[in-house]
Amino acid sequence: MPPGFPPANAPPGGPHSLPMGRPQGPAAGVTPAAKMPSPSPASAPAKPRRKETPREPEKAELGQLTENVPRAMRVGITERVEIRIGRAHIKNMAEGMEGGGLAWQHEVTVTKAMSVRVRAPEGGFFIETASPETQWIDNQFDEAGNDFASWRFLITPQHRGWATLRIIISARTVGSDGVVAETAFPDQVIEVKVRTNYGKAFKRTLGWLLAAIVGGALAKFGEGAFDIGSGLISRFLS
Structure with a gap:
């Protein structure tokens, strides 16, 4: 083979050239296509919320x-x-x-x-x-x-x-x-x-008078008068 010529089985482009095959990366000057998201499974439709009936205030x-x-x-x-x-x-x-x-x-x-x-x-x-x-x-x-x-x-x-x-x-x-x-x-x-209340006042005054009379009798006649009076009352009740 004459000098200055590459071998017959040598790859084109010289010894530093990449081997021919699948291209690496996108071609020059071409924008790569954006990836589309995968579709999500369809969700069940939301049930409408039941409207609460407001309670009427009590009327005055x-x-x-x-x-x-x-x-x-x-x-x-x-x-x-x-x-x-x-x-x-x-x-x-x-x-x-x-x-x-x-x-x-x-x-x-x-x-x-x-x-x-x-x-x-x-x-x-x-x-x-x-x-x-x-x-x-x-x-x-x-x-x-x-x-x-x-x-x-x-x-x-x-x-x-x-x-x-x-x-x-x-x-x-x-x-x-x-x-x-x-x-x-x-x-x-x-x-x-x-x-x-005059009726109540009269009864109260009468009670005080009776208490004073009984107290005076006891002071004058002593306990003997009380015993005699008790005996007479018991005989009368019997």
Whole structure:
């Protein structure tokens, strides 16, 4: 083979040329194609959420309150008092009320559930509740068929003079979360004149006189008079 010529089996391009075969990498001047992401499996369609119906708030409206708290009482004498609350359209709500006092009517705000209490902020009264504190207005389970709620109290004055009673009214509402809320309404203030109970005062004075007479007899005649008196009483009772 003449000098200067490559061997017949030598690869073209010289001894430093790469062997011919599969091209390495992309061709010059060609941008490689971007890889497409593999498709994900189809997911089930989401179920539409059920809309929650908001609970309507309890509506308040103008109503009436009828009470027969006596404006004049006597010390030691218990007065029975009744308080009624109903809608504004109810007529003759004072008919058949328990107690001897005159019926007085007031305007109040009415809701489905009402709470009534009677308090004496300055003291001087013994107040006993004779009915549930919270009641439903328009109670469909009322056996008497009344369209109002009724509260009853037993009030006993303890001291003579002017005194104040308060009728405390509030509304009870239940929210959608079950929490009970109480809304207070303006109180009804009642001035009461408490007079002396002369019958009770006479009995008390008579008891003091008898005690003084017995004490004087024992001091004068000694224990012998007490023994004689006890014997006479026992013979009389036998």
